[in-house]
Amino acid sequence: RRPGTPRGHRYRLGVMGGTFDPIHHGHLVAASEVASRFGLDEVVFVPTGVPWQKKHRDVSTAEDRYLMTTIATASNPRFTVSRVDIERGGDTYTVDTLKDLRAERGDDVDLFFITGADALAQILTWRGADELFELAHFVGVTRPGVELHSPAVGHLPPDKITLMEVPALAISSTACRARTQEGEPIWYLVPDGIVQYIAKRGLYAHPGDPSDAS
Numbered sequence: 001r002r003p004g005t006p007r008g009h010r011y012r013l014g015v016m017g018g019t020f021d022p023i024h025h026g027h028l029v030a031a032s033e034v035a036s037r038f039g040l041d042e043v044v045f046v047p048t049g050v051p052w053q054k055k056h057r058d059v060s061t062a063e064d065r066y067l068m069t070t071i072a073t074a075s076n077p078r079f080t081v082s083r084v085d086i087e088r089g090g091d092t093y094t095v096d097t098l099k100d101l102r103a104e105r106g107d108d109v110d111l112f113f114i115t116g117a118d119a120l121a122q123i124l125t126w127r128g129a130d131e132l133f134e135l136a137h138f139v140g141v142t143r144p145g146v147e148l149h150s151p152a153v154g155h156l157p158p159d160k161i162t163l164m165e166v167p168a169l170a171i172s173s174t175a176c177r178a179r180t181q182e183g184e185p186i187w188y189l190v191p192d193g194i195v196q197y198i199a200k201r202g203l204y205a206h207p208g209d210p211s212d213a214s
């Protein structure tokens with residue numbers, strides 16, 4: 001039990017896993033909406049180690065993604081960032097993320113794993129899928145262009161999953177990277193501090209471009 005937590009209250013911890021390359025307002029709105037709906041005490045953002053689904057492209061370093069996640073969440077007292085997936089190294093599997101958080105936070109914590117509709121649809125293909133639903137409740141949120149009630153989701157245990165509509169933000173990290181590479185703005189798609197961090201570090205620039213445009 002955490003200091004200040006009333007006896008009998010189980011601490012409600014949201015878990016938002018992602019590559020966060022970069023983190024954008026779609027991630028932040030999803031976390032905020034689920035926190036409000038489920039009365040979460042905290043949402044921990046967990047940047048992945050090496051994302052095994054994304055080996056076909058160069059992913060920014062774990063430290064850049066960790067720092068961007070920290071910058072973007074700093075102003076919200078209920079948002080935190082965990083390094084468990086980064087420290088474990090290697091491929092990140094959600095089952096490991098949840099086990100590590102459970103070990104770190106203790107048994108009187110309820111975990112709520114927050115995921116967009118696209119990631120939720122793939123859940124059955126994740127390693128350890130059978131164990132996942134014993135570790136956490138899963139909350140799938142709407143994402144523009146993705147069917148929330150996909151056939152795959154119909155096969156998941158209904159008492160372990162909540163599907164939830166959130167304000168639609170047609171933002172993806174892929175589009176943010178492409179826009180940066182093309183010299184198009186990403187202002188207002190990501191927090192101001194992230195625009196500045198990307199420029200400062202020269203992330204997503206065309207190879208050979210001068211790293212700092214400003």
Ligand code: ATP
Pocket residue numbers: 017018019020021025026027030114115116117118119120141142143144169170171172173174175
């Ligand atoms: P990429 O384009 O590189 O895959 P992404 O925008 O999908 O990036 P991820 O880091 O892959 O971001 O996503 C982390 C989690 O956030 C996933 O569960 C994903 O479904 C969810 N998510 C991302 N963008 C949105 C959005 N605009 N609305 C709702 N959920 C989102």
Ligand code: MG
Pocket residue numbers: none
């Ligand atoms: Mg994605």
